[in-house]
Amino acid sequence: MSLLAEDTEAADLGLRWKPGFAALGPAFFTELRPTPLPDPYWVGRSEAVARELGLPTDWHESKATLAALTGSMPVAGARPIATVYSGHQFGVWAGQLGDGRAIMLGETEGGLEVQLKGAGRTPYSRGGDGRAVLRSSIREFLCSEAMHGLGIPTTRALCVTGSDAPVYREEIESAAVVTRVAPSFVRFGHFEHFAANQRDEELRALADYVIDRYYPACRTTDRFGGNAYAAFLEAVSERTAALLAQWQAVGFCHGVMNTDNMSILGLTIDYGPFQFLDGFDPRHICNHSDTQGRYAFNQQPNVAYWNLFCLAQALLPLIGDQEVAVAALESYKTVFPNEFEGRMRAKLGLTEAAEGDRPLIEGVLKLLAAGKVDYTIFWRRLSGYMTDGNVEPVRDLFLDRAGFDAWLLSFSQRHAGTDRALAAELMRRSNPKFVLRNHLGQQAIEASQQKDHSGVATLLALLQTPFEEHPGADAYAGFPPDWASTIEISCSS
Template sequence: MSTVLDTTAQAPGVPAPVRTGLRWNNRYAQLGPAYVTALAPQSLPATHPPYWVGQSRAVGDWLGLAPDWTTSEDLLAALTGNAPLVGSAPVATVYSGHQFGVWAGQLGDGRALLLGEVQGETDSGLEIQLKGAGRTPYSRMGDGRAVLRSSIREFLASEAMHALGVPTTRALCVTGSDAPVRRETVETAAVVTRVAPSFIRFGHFEHFASREQFDELRVLADYVIDRYYPECRTTDAYQGNAYAALLAAVSERTAVLLAHWQAVGFCHGVMNTDNMSILGLTLDYGPYQFLDGYDPGHICNHSDTQGRYAYARQPNVAYWNLHALAQALMPLIEDETLAQAAVDVYRERFPLELDLRYRAKLGLRTEQADDRPLLEATLRLLAGERTDYTIFWRRLSQHVAASVRGASEAQALRDLFIDTAPFDAWLGRYETRLSQENQPDSAHTMLSVNPKFVLRNWLGEQAIRRAREQDQSGVARLLALLERPHDEHPGHEAEAGFPPDWASSIEISCSS
């Protein structure tokens, strides 16, 4: 399956199609022109040739690419949009949505192109998408380009979240070019190759419902059910209503997703309905952030002036978004009671999933009645001094592991707090509860769920600054840490340390 050029005859000046050996299907494009617009990527100027910025060999293996793909100049051109891929059928998809709680009308893939769907090594189908490959009919006066800064952030975040066990889209690679792109300042162009079983969003359903295109809405819902939720056809729940069952299944996956986000300290930053995956994946990494100090009210998006998407509000926003999806599906469900019951699956499942993850973070492998108050007390303790979230959990894990060896690392944990009295009281309460567990098992669990490394903004910023100077080593080194975030990685203590003072000046917005 090595990457070779297709020798089919072609028009003069048109790049030769690149053959990858991938088996393409392109099922979503086959839904027709109501759903997609067929168009090719826009090539970057020949005066600014592409170059590799970052590559995920793990995603390449997932897709079934040949091992030499990372050195292929032909594939580099194709994944920048400068040459077609044999078998692909590029389209931009149309959707609508609510942005910051306000109906925004028609949106769509303004800078993304779905190349098609391929048969992966272990999956029934994986969609491949280029983000930043030029203007589409849905660009809304934009240039359709992505910049190096945001592309590196999305590439690294996609792979970091996957390694943390969080449901997410993936990223095969980032390619860069010196072609200028104007944002707040003049930056350089880049393209992210994204991979997921599907990029369908809540907004795809909202689009057809808002236009009263109910036949198209039904076709879309049937496609999603048959491809991704076939059990909805056979369930007896919801009076056998497959569309209500679909809504319930999406609600359940969304609950699991939000529990992952909250437990790992991830702030999405722009939870618009057009950024919500129908498969419960983390979708569209823009102004995201992993918490530094624990602040429930933290707002990571500089554009979010009202704090709608603050960290602690994310779970309720997801519930609101599910109501928007329910409203879009009502012409198919036709029963408000069934629809509300399906959405309420989220309210029932989310606290259970969140408790499950926090018990694991605390090493509590059994469940007891007073665990919830202990979890709440832990978060109050952290919020009191805005204690570094990731470092606290990692040091707590190391303290429990040391206790198994008959040692103690409590002082390193205590040093995180200025006022140690509340901490000492909490630690006594926690260790009493932990004594009821098998502590070697607890330590193992904690070290496997409380990462040493997360993609802090300042780490990403360092890699971006080097990449702007044509030094891609920072991206590669950071990716290696984030792909195995629970390992110790000797020699990389700085990347697991406290943010430097300058990190607080980093601002991320919807253009990030």
């Protein structure tokens, strides 16, 4: 029976719920209620996600909805749970983890899970307060929608609500709750948890649930002699490889790629100390807590493979053969480079592969790294050059003019005989004008801390359609100010 069965007052969001993950049984979660926050207020809302959920157009006008999405009022028909998982953190086995501050309301009839992040303590909080601060909540809200706008698989965010309730981190901050949405929040760590505790029955139930819901083709495959669990591992590996290729192509640093932060659906999940690159530095470390540089930008593809190897170990009791499990990971090594080169070709306006493409891609990345050239601005200006033929705005980005000129000659020769207008259009659709730079997020956060949420709304509008020109918004697409380099982003949120 639901803990909420006795409630006489609950907010009706217009959503209808189905069992979803909760049907797996109590071994996988704890049923509990969010902890209320006083005097909640709206910080930001995504109408695009509201439409995805099928919410009515006036969904945000109700005080009951505001209270419910801050964890202060039950949601009609929902059965809130926190799930248990384990994982490797910074390469070290951390044991049992779980949803320490995220409480899932349930799965809608449309197949989307809705989760409140920052809604209070759970049995998996490990001494934490179960809260999220306004700073990190705004960052997650904006970046979730920014990644979707870029076409990169991600969890989504319906809204951020705030409260003046104090939260104690390095300093006292105010509380907030992010309403997150995804087809599934299952992570690699869910499988690691049951494997590490030799609970093979639960491990199989979880794998069967995920395969039947999200990877049904694995049931009828002839891969690996019809081994559905090996085919599942291969499919997850390939989705993860494609995701990492998109991260690397757009210059996105996740910052904390622990196995418990890896989505089984190949989604970008758990936005913490992330950053979009400003000046291109392959060795950039965006997480101030990552003193060893494990999650540096250029290490992300290898870390993803390492995490997949951990998943393979967890699935080994089901796969049954270590060699088969290792073989199921092999395609990562071809999918990632192929996907990455495909993304980079699109950024260069190339529709078909040719023998010299890899040196062309590697050449420009070396030039960008040598001069720490602003990554997003370079690609957008190169798109402009393809449109109007004016190379000076691009050339001005480089101190090594001779090196750039030599590369540009190769680039021009590669485009000989191509339709320049089509190439320019492909480049505009592949090279965003707007990304969520740290300083832009920081400015919106500081304004919101003073109860001015207009900056959040402005950034959201730009980031949801980042390839458009948005006349009048060029200031949001310019170079970062000098003080941006002093912003420190850590795991503390």
